[in-house]
Structures are given as C-alpha cells and as structure tokens.
Amino acid sequence: MSVSDDVVVDFWANGFGMRVRIALEEKGIIYEYKEEDLRIAHRSKLVLEMNPVRKSVPILIHKGKPVCDSAVILEFIDETWEGDSFPRLLPEDTFERALTRFWVHFIDNNLFSTQTKFLKSKGEAKEEGKNELIADLKLLEGFLGDKLYFGGNKFGFLDIAFIPFSSMFDGYESHGNFKLEVECPKLAAWVKRCLARESVSKVLPNPVEMYELHKKWYGIE
Ligand SMILES: N[C@@H](CCC(=O)N[C@@H](CS)C(=O)NCC(=O)O)C(=O)O
Incomplete structure (x- = not known):
C-alpha cells in the first residue's frame, strides 16, 4: 500500500x-x-x-x-489541479487547445517513430533518417516561431510534451554528426529556456547517460 x-x-x-x-x-x-x-x-x-x-x-x-x-x-x-493556486497547462482558448493537441499527436505519432528509425539506421539509411528527423524538428520549430514557449509567453502543455525529447538531442548530434543549433537555432534556444526551469532540470536525465542507453538499445557503435 x-x-x-x-x-x-x-x-x-x-x-x-x-x-x-x-x-x-x-x-x-x-x-x-x-x-x-x-x-x-x-x-x-x-x-x-x-x-x-x-x-x-x-x-x-x-x-x-x-x-x-x-x-x-x-x-x-x-x-x-486547476484554479488560482495552480499554473494552467493547456491554453484557455479552444482553438489554441486544439492546436496543442494536434502537435502532441505529431510528436507521439511522427517524431517518436522518426527518432527510432534514425537511431536504428546504419550506413546510407542513416542519412535519410537524419534528414527526416531534422525535417520533423523544423516543423516543430516552425510552430514555435518567435514565441518564447509553444503556447506563447508561458511554459505549458506542449513544452512539457516535447522537452523530454531534448535529452536525446546530444545523442542525435553524435549519431548524425550535425548541430541542432545550426539546423534549428530557435528550437535550441527554446531548450535552453526550458532547462532553466527547475521542473525541467530536476526531471531530465543526463544526456550522456541517455545516449549510452540508446546506443545499447539500438546497437550503435
Ligand atoms: N503512448 C504511451 C507510450 C508509453 C511507452 O511507450 N512507454 C514505454 C516506455 S519507453 C513502455 O512502457 N514500454 C514497454 C512496453 O510497451 O511493453 C504514453 O504516452 O504514455
């Protein structure tokens, strides 16, 4: 119990x-x-x-x-946990809420499988996997645009749904030999902003340990 x-x-x-x-x-x-x-x-x-x-x-x-x-x-x-004592995670506006859910679906159904495909890929397939992954990240960066967070000025639902993926960004860079800061500079800046929050830094694991685990899972040498 x-x-x-x-x-x-x-x-x-x-x-x-x-x-x-x-x-x-x-x-x-x-x-x-x-x-x-x-x-x-x-x-x-x-x-x-x-x-x-x-x-x-x-x-x-x-x-x-x-x-x-x-x-x-x-x-x-x-x-x-709603009301004045708690920060609201989903946006108040129904259209914004729908958009948030759409992008969470995109992360779960597209980005997650693109990441898996990329990490499993070897040789020529790796380049293709890398390009698909970067394309998905650019789509998310497009939705972020010049906003501080995905929902605007406040850290919220979509930030929470996406930021865990950033613990694999070092792994992406090592596996694909590219720099996120170059490919998706706004996304890279967003990661830094999110990591400055205690809730995020407390929870996210060490990126090196994350990549070591994924190397084992996917047989990456
Ligand atoms: N759609 C689920 C996915 C959860 C998921 O895939 N969890 C994995 C951990 S990475 C798991 O428990 N896998 C074991 C299994 O499915 O047998 C969610 O959003 O919670």
Missing part, C-alpha cells in the same frame, strides 16, 4: 514519463516515484494490474486509481 495520494510508476529514461513528472513539479504536487524495470519478463505486478491493456509506463496512480498514457495523464493533471 502506498501512503501517498499520487504515485508515478515510470522508468528513468522514459520521455513519456518525464512529461508526467514535469507536469506534477509545475503544479507543485508531491508524489511518490516507483522505478519500473522495462524488460518484458520483469514487468511488475503493479504495472500489469494498473495498466493491463498496454502494460506500459508512465502510470499515474491517483488515490489508488490508475491513469495511463502520458498525454491523457497530462490532461488529468491539468484538470485535477
């Missing part, structure tokens, strides 16, 4: 889970953290019980009830 009202079950290098932890930090919510072993044979009883459909992490267990899938969890967090 857990004594805390809020438990995050996650794996330290899981970008989807970093989103949840950053959102809770932004809202000032104290939570208990449980590290999950991601190897299939080691999946914990807790994860199998709390997320029987996907068996994936992150899971936010709020007052004993599980909420799964990071984008759903972020919305749950925003709606559960």
